[in-house]
Structure formats: structure tokens, C-alpha cells
Amino acid sequence: MPMRYEDYKRYLSPALAKSTDLVIDHGEGGYMYDVNGEKYLDFVQGIAVNALGHNDPHVRAAIHEQVDRLINGSFNMVNFPTTLELAERIAQVAPGDLGCTLFANGGAEATDGSLKLARAYTRRPCIIAFKGSFHGRTWGALSVTGSAAHYREAYQPGLPGVYFATYPQKDLCPKGMDVEERSRFCLDELKQLFDYLVEPTEVAAIIMEPVQGEGGYFVPPASFVQGVREICDTYGILLIFDEIQSGYGRTGKMWAGQSFGVTPDVMNLGKAIAGGMPMSAIVSTEKIMAKWLPGMHGGTFGGNPVAAAAGLAVLEQFEEQRILENVNEKGAYLAGKLEELRKAHPVVGDVRGIGLMRAIEFDHPEDGSPAPEIWGAVKAQCLKNHMITLNCGVHGNGMRFATRLNVTTDELDEGVGILDRSMGELGY
Template sequence: MKFEDYQPYLSPALAKATDLIVESGQGCYLTDSHGDRYLDFVQGIAVNALGHCHPKIVEAITEQAKQLINASFNLVNYPATLKLAKRLSEVTPGRLNSVFFSNGGAEAVDGALKLARAYTKRPAIIAFQGSFHGRTFGALSVTGSNAKYRRYYEGLVGSVYFTAYPSKDLCPKGFSESERTAFCLNELDHLFQNLIAPDQVAAIIMEPVQGEGGYVVPSKTFVQGIRSRCDQYGILLIMDEIQSGYGRTGKMFASEYFDVVPDIMTVGKAIAGGLPMSAVVSTPEIMAEWHPGMHGTTFGGHPVCAAAALAVLDEFEASNVLDHVNRAGAYLRDRLKEFQKKYDCISDVRGLGLMLAIEFSHPDGTPAGDILEKVRAGCLKNKLLTLSCGVHNNGMRFATPLNVRKEEIDQGIAIIDHVLSQVCPKRED
């Protein structure tokens, strides 16, 4: 079987990073149609929380599919989905206890924006430069990581305003973390003064750790500054935890690092262990303004996905996954820091838990996306799947399973080290 034989039947809108045809997966590995085995540090873009085909998830999917595949959650209730809603309320922060199930991250973001407008009766939304929230019209309207996503689609959803996120790439050059924090909070205050009155803003939507924007971790002062402004002006804070949530950072949700509870949260990706599922989660009071018929879904709350999601939560508890993420993340970070000391082209290592990235730069400090692509191509040739990130596309992000083993990290590090030795000059002692 060859991909090119079937490519004419697929829309080119779906960009393909490889021409691999994968037939099976287990844990941290994928096997293609030729029998070649690849170490997978992408995991469906942080979707497979417990790796490929975790036995407990496979068992849950199989047992549910034997009983019922779908009957529409609009019409009937499913035991697995009801249990999942309750279980989610037990792990989400604060009083985020009311759940609306969806199918993917962008759909959840669209729902969150609608919910914020429905509750506040206000028109405007504020988002951040460098953000990625999805490609549907609503999610795309609050995405600010790359103009290519928006080309030919203007005008998008109206009354959306962008402000600065405290990334080195989006702030004046040479600013320290505290200076970036102050600069970005001032930019938001100027937005309120000059462009949109705060009493017209329904919500501020943010990733507590930017994903595609480069795995950028803001300061606690910045996140709490956003929360305090929302409280001051009656604005809802939406945390997009689709990539950063569900244990990826070493806490169940990244917002916990900043001691901030949002008013609305979106979750997805890892929630169902590889199946398509997402959710909008909020307080009962906010959800009460989302009356029947104001939003809807055909497949949301799917019982097979819910069964898989329950198995994910069970395994999180049984195997102390969050503790493992913190240990494995610290080990991976140390190994990546070794790269930064060893190679001139690695300018930064950042992230939390197993949400880590390395940044590639040229000697003059300019983004080195060209070097990154050479490294990724070399990794693929050596049977390692990797993923890029960053507003300049010069970051390599790591999205290993949350239960990744030390020997799998070491295997991936060895491959990257081998490729870097061929592409990047070593630092002089």
C-alpha cells in the first residue's frame, strides 16, 4: 500500500507531515505498513494520554461498543456519560461542575465563546497574540499564532480584539520576565482605554500555557493580573486547557500552577485517551443562562468516548500518573538542558511537566526554523516522530505519553542528539 495511490482522493487542505501509513500502535510506538517501528513523541498531538492502545482503554471501548455505540445524547442518557460528567466535576478546579460535551477542541472553544456571550449579554472577546484555539470560524477568530490560518477567511466573528502574551517573541527584545509581564498587562489596559470598553467585553480567552505558540509559560503575576481585571470589570475568564490540561503539565490543569480558577474551561485532546471528545466546563450559574436549544451537538457525549474517558481517569488514579509526569518531566527537561549546553542552535528550553519545548536560533539570535526542519527530517529518518511549535515555527515540542518510560525518553534523546551532531555546531568550551 502506497500513500500516493490514495492521495488524489484526499483534500490537500489536510497537510500531511509524513507519507507513513500506520497500521498499529502500542504505548510509545507506531508500526507502519512496512513493519517499521517509530518512537512517537507526537501521540496524536498530545491526544494519547496513556500512549497507543492502552489495554484498559481498549477494554473499555470494546465493552461499551458491544452494548451501545450511539443513540444521541440529545434523546437519551448513557450511564458512561453521566458518570463522566460527575467524575470531571471532581477533578476540575473551583465550582466548574457543569459540563457540555463536544467532539473536538475547536468545537469546545466555539461553545465557550457562545456561553460567555449568552451569560454576560456582551459582544466582545479578547484573545492573545500567539494563541491557537482551532480552525472553525469561532475558534479561528480568536487564534493569533499565524496569519496563514486566517488567509481568505476574513471577516471572521466580529468584536474580537487581540492583546500581547508575555512571550519573548511577542514582546520588545531583551525584556525580562517581569518586564514582559508589565508590558502585556499595560497593553491590555490600553486596549480597554482606546479600543473596547471593558463593560462591553464578554470574555478573555487564554491558554494558561500557549501550545502552538511555543509552549510559553507566563508568570503567575501575569495570569493573576488577567484574573483580577476580569473580576474588576465583570468579564469571564475562559481557560483553553485543551492541550495544557489533563495532566500534561504535572497538575490536572495548568491553571492550577497560577492559583487561578477560570469561569469557563475547555478540555479536549487527552480526555478520552485517543477518541474524539471535548467539553465546555463552567459553573452551574453561568451554564444556567445557556438555555435548551442555544447550543447543541449530535455526537457530543458519545458513550464509547465516555467509556474510554472513564478508563483514563481510572488509570490516572491507579498509576499516580501526575506524580510520574512530574518525575519524567524533570528528567526530560534535564536531558534537553544538556542539548542547550552542547549545541549552539538550541537557545531555550521551557515548559512544565511533560509539556516541554526546545527553541532553535541562529548565532545572531534570529529564529532558526530552517534548522528545526532539518532536525525533524533527520529524526523521521531515524524513526522518531516529532512536532514543531512557535510563532516562528522554530520550536520542537514534546508530547510523549504521560506514562512515558525513562528508556523511551533516552531512546528519543539519543536520536535527537545524533541528528543535532550532524546539523548544529557544538558550543565551544
């Protein structure tokens, strides 16, 4: 009898929500196969984790080679060749003077560490984050997360000294504003924090996603990101970029911040860094990291040699497969297909994104209000038609596209086709 999730559900905490009840046996490229042998197109890829798709042979070979040598010995105790080499490779591709790395295990852990680093370096107590942001669910990460109130329910208050500014997505700004007006409005809102709530000399860092992920795949204007950089420079505030979802080529450049011509002081990495293995990283300059003295932060599993081996394989394939070129080419193609979808289906109220970080929004055609119930029906129909999807945004009415970065045109056509057919079957 095939394994069923419902038979094991009672052994698992409901806190870790499930998007589907599928029990997956194996994966290959853009697809996953369940224990019944059913094939599913995966348009989420572990929430942007599998940069090269499922079961990439190069990543798999690197993992096997390292496992045969050593699984772990704690990077606190000894050094591993793969981890040392990965730190060097990250320094080579990191922007500006960034190139000193602390390895961790997940994005939220990197967020927490970066907040500690900022406080240790500046000796200042406060942090500024943005509405619409998502940085993780651990206590520190949750305290700077503002993508939806339900994440914070039952956990208030969070860390003290955290203030939220407005991010220039249209839902957070006065109606009728164009892109540059939203940028000016939000920069003014940020500056008002210094007038009314917190002295800039008490702010250790401003943390932001260069492109918001969980909050809705919103791309800000370059003038806003550059304006935040200028504010940080003026007051000696560290700028932390959360590149956990937007980094590693997802936007068509190695780092999303490069799309705006801005280099942060600290950069948090995760998701795609190790081809599906649990790994994250905090990357900064030697000058800033020098204030993080031995014992001020750490973890038992950070810098795992198997994850590092996978990370090296990922970066090698970025060059061999010319991943960034593919992201830009296929991202433009996907944008065009989604725009065609919007014209064909009135419930699709918006198409947005950059590179292969794209989203559509489901709205009620009569008044443009969010339609999460329409998204729910479309998601269920897509699953019936063997495609795995995921939503985003505060109202849960956005659908994100986080395909593998080496996705093919055929896979994009198949995915958009399933979505088109699913909406048609529901009468949307």
C-alpha cells in the same frame, strides 16, 4: 504490495496537512508501527491526545465493552451511563466550582461553544484573545486564534468584536525585559484596550491558554495569569481557559491553571480527555450554564457513550498509575536532558516548558534569529532515525515534546538520543 499514502493522496483534501507520509498499522505505548513493520518512537502522541500512550489496554477494554452494548443513540435524545458518569467525574476533578459540562467532539468545537456561552451569560458582544494563541480552525475558534497569520489567510474578516492583547512571551515583548517586566508590560497592554478600543462593559470574555501550545509552549509568569483574573473580576468579564492541550496532567497538575493559582469561569477540554477517541468538553459553573437554555447550543455526536467510556478509563488510570507524579518526575528529567542538548548544540537557542509540555527552539547561532530550515532538516533526520516529531511557534522553529504522560525514562533517553544523533549527523 504495502499501502502507500501517495497512492491515495488524490482522494484527500490537501487542507489537512500531513507531517509525514507514514501509513501506520498499529501502536503500543510510546511507539507506532507502519504497514511495513517499521517501528517509530512517537514523541507527539497524536499532538498530546494519547495521555496513556497508544493502545492502552484499559482504555481499549472500556471501548470494547461499550461498543458491544451501544455505539450511539445521540445524547440529544437519551442518556448514557458512561456519559453521565464522566460528567460527574469531571466535576470531581475540575477546579473551584466548575462542574457543569457540555460535551462536544473536538477542541475547536469547544472553543466555539465557550464563546457562545460567554455571550449568552453576559449579554455582551466582545471577546479578548491573545497574540500567540491557538484555539482551533473553525470560524469562531479561528477568530480568536493569533499563533500565525497563515491560519487566517483567505478567511478574513473573522467574527466581529474580537480584540487581541499581548501574551508575555519574549518574542512579543520589548527586548531585554525580564519575566516580571514582561508580565507588567502585557497587563498594561491589556488595560490599554479598554482605554482605546473597547469598553470593558462590552467584553463578554477573555480567552487564553494558561500555557500556550501551538504558539510555542510558552509558560507565562504567575503574576500575569493572576492579573488577568483580577481584571476579569473587576469588570464582570468571564475568564475562559483553553486547557485543550495544557490540561489533563500535561503540566504536572491536573489543570495548567492550577500552576498559577487561578480558576477560570469556563474551561475548554479536549485532546487527552478520551484516550484517543474524539471528544471535547466545555466545563463551567451551574450558575453560568443555567443561562445556556435548551436549544441554544448542541450537536449530534457530543457525549458519545464510547468516547465517554474511554474518558472514564483515562481518569481511572490517572489514579492507578499515579500519572501526575510521573509527569513531574519525568518532566524534570526531560528538562535536564534538553538543557544538556542546548549546551552541546549551538543551534538550540532556548529550552522551555513545564511538566511534560516542553519545547526547544532552533536559532541561528550567529545572531539568534529563528531557523525553521534547521528545524526542517532535523525533523527529516529524526524521521529517518525512526522518531516522529512536531514543531510549534510562529516561525516554525520550535520542537515540541508531547510524549505520553506515563512515559518511561528509557523512552526519554531514546528520544533525546535520536535528536542528539540526528543533529550530529547534520553537522549541527
